[in-house]
Amino acid sequence: AQTVTQSQPEMSVQEAETVTLSCTYDTSESDYYLFWYKQPPSRQMILVIRQEAYKQQNATENRFSVNFQKAAKSFSLKISDSQLGDAAMYFCAYRDVGNEKLTFGTGTRLTIIP
């Protein structure tokens, strides 16, 4: 079974600095999808960024980028120029091709220090 591990329950970063959130996963599949979701205090889950495993290029969305290391089964999220609005729980998620199920990690709570 696929598993997703986020080893950092909490992280903090100074406003305007850069922070990296870690995620590792376990799978025997060669093709799959990876996602980072953000859950602010409002509790809504918001997609931050996604990566297709067959793509070697790391995904980027404005201040958010990933470091996808397929061999190491690692999928970290880098947030540049951190802003107060980035404070939230961040969840890493995995999905097999052809499978409806999203497997989530336990999350990392990110605090932004003004």
Next chain:
Amino acid sequence: SQTIHQWPATLVQPVGSPLSLECTVEGTSNPNLYWYRQAAGRGLQLLFYSVGIGQISSEVPQNLSASRPQDRQFILSSKKLLLSDSGFYLCAWSAEVQGHQPQHFGDGTRLSIL
């Protein structure tokens, strides 16, 4: 644009009472629909998903059930709630069965069982 509505936002119910949480999606046809539960400080656990009217897949055994009476309506139910049913319930939809499309979440329902 597509929107997802989930209600109620908060619910307090006594043990043994029935439950009905409703989720509707607008602006898309034949979405995949999902119910998740998030326990305090934990990640999301997939409870049910549906790829079409009347088609329900259950991920975990429990005293909850789901139904999809209409294309864009997904209902989570229970005949008799348990204390362990407390949590935050999120409904989500996605556009494709086997694509890399992300899931889009509703605002969630906080369920407290007394």
